[in-house]
Amino acid sequence: MIEDSRSILGIPDDYLVGIVPASDTGAFEMAMWSLLGARGVDLLAWESFGQGWVTDVVKQLKLEDVRQLDAPYGALPDLAGVDFDRDVVFTWNGTTSGVRVPDGDWIAADRAGLTLCDATSAAFAMDLPWDKLDVVTWSWQKVLGGEAQHGMLVLSPRAVERLESYTPPWPMPKIFRLTKGGKVNTSIFEGSTINTPSMLCVEDHLDALDWSRDIGGLDALIARSDANFAVIEAWVSASDWAAFLADDPATRSTTSVCLKIVDPWFEALADDEQGAVAKAVASLLDGEGVAYDIGAYRDAPPGLRIWAGATVEADDLSALMPWLDWAYATVKAERGAAAA
Numbered sequence: 001m002i003e004d005s006r007s008i009l010g011i012p013d014d015y016l017v018g019i020v021p022a023s024d025t026g027a028f029e030m031a032m033w034s035l036l037g038a039r040g041v042d043l044l045a046w047e048s049f050g051q052g053w054v055t056d057v058v059k060q061l062k063l064e065d066v067r068q069l070d071a072p073y074g075a076l077p078d079l080a081g082v083d084f085d086r087d088v089v090f091t092w093n094g095t096t097s098g099v100r101v102p103d104g105d106w107i108a109a110d111r112a113g114l115t116l117c118d119a120t121s122a123a124f125a126m127d128l129p130w131d132k133l134d135v136v137t138w139s140w141q142k143v144l145g146g147e148a149q150h151g152m153l154v155l156s157p158r159a160v161e162r163l164e165s166y167t168p169p170w171p172m173p174k175i176f177r178l179t180k181g182g183k184v185n186t187s188i189f190e191g192s193t194i195n196t197p198s199m200l201c202v203e204d205h206l207d208a209l210d211w212s213r214d215i216g217g218l219d220a221l222i223a224r225s226d227a228n229f230a231v232i233e234a235w236v237s238a239s240d241w242a243a244f245l246a247d248d249p250a251t252r253s254t255t256s257v258c259l260k261i262v263d264p265w266f267e268a269l270a271d272d273e274q275g276a277v278a279k280a281v282a283s284l285l286d287g288e289g290v291a292y293d294i295g296a297y298r299d300a301p302p303g304l305r306i307w308a309g310a311t312v313e314a315d316d317l318s319a320l321m322p323w324l325d326w327a328y329a330t331v332k333a334e335r336g337a338a339a340a
């Protein structure tokens with residue numbers, strides 16, 4: 001799994017790739033707990049998962065030299081304001097707002113700090129500039145749609161250097177421990193997991209990696225997501241009631257596509273009524289067996305969220321689009337008529 005992930009994703013030979021406990025959350029938490037505190041930290045957050053990492057650094061690790069660069073749902077923080085002399089924590093693709101960083105150009109090549117990137121809904125669907133990233137994490141179930149279990153953790157040589165030169169002042173539970181006797185525990189990165197993995201989940205992920213290679217590797221995976229996104233984009237551009245939550249086209253996620261409702265009738269509703277309408281649209285589609293769980297994330301503005309990763313067929317998305325119009329028109333007619 002480590003070798004296949006490395007070759008499909010084009011991870012440099014001098015980076016470590018490991019299988020660690022507790023999915024993407026486990027991988028990202030152990031990176032933060034093991035590496036942060038040596039210098040100041042810039043925390044970027046523009047949706048719920050990024051905000052979760054901010055909470056951890058500020059309220060659990062209680063780091064003091066912290067700058068928060070926030071943005072509301074639909075936008076990105078000011079990337080030009082990031083200080084790469086500091087460690088930088090960010091999410092490549094904000095899964096709950098459908099906003100991603102456009103590329104890695106904003107990341108300094110000659111940085112003194114480390115970049116810690118939660119890439120769970122980006123890896124296997126978007127280009128990741130490995131030379132700009134010191135920590136990268138993802139889960140098995142996200143873009144490749146496998147079973148959840150362990151997470152993947154990638155460390156650059158500079159991240160390893162930090163591990164071997166800095167010991168955090170807080171206790172380190174066994175499942176977070178990346179070092180042994182002051183040195184990086186290399187066995188984790190050779191497949192000797194800290195705790196027992198599920199071999200069913202491992203086999204399932206190996207299957208997904210085989211499929212990825214068979215269809216043409218990373219370029220083919222990215223092309224599939226891009227084509228899926230293009231289906232939704234074409235529909236949105238002709239829609240008179242739906243729009244992307246992501247304002248800037250360069251930041252629109254091609255995996256977790258988040259839509260808001262811009263119909264004047266909807267916009268005139270009170271906040272709780274808007275939430276109820278968006279939920280009714282999603283549940284109508286669910287009831288028809290057309291689409292499951294496509295309501296916006298609970299903390300996000302009301303709307304729809306459609307998964308468009310590589311495992312989804314573009315034809316299925318094409319088939320979905322008219323159903324969205326039907327569902328919205330149905331809910332609007334029912335609620336509009338009730339109000340009248």
Ligand SMILES: Cc1ncc(COP(=O)(O)O)c(C=O)c1O
Nearest residue numbers: 023024025049091095120121139
């Ligand atoms: C950006 C991001 N970070 C973290 C997570 C949590 O991942 P996991 O459930 O694999 O721990 C998710 C899950 O959707 C996510 O999208």
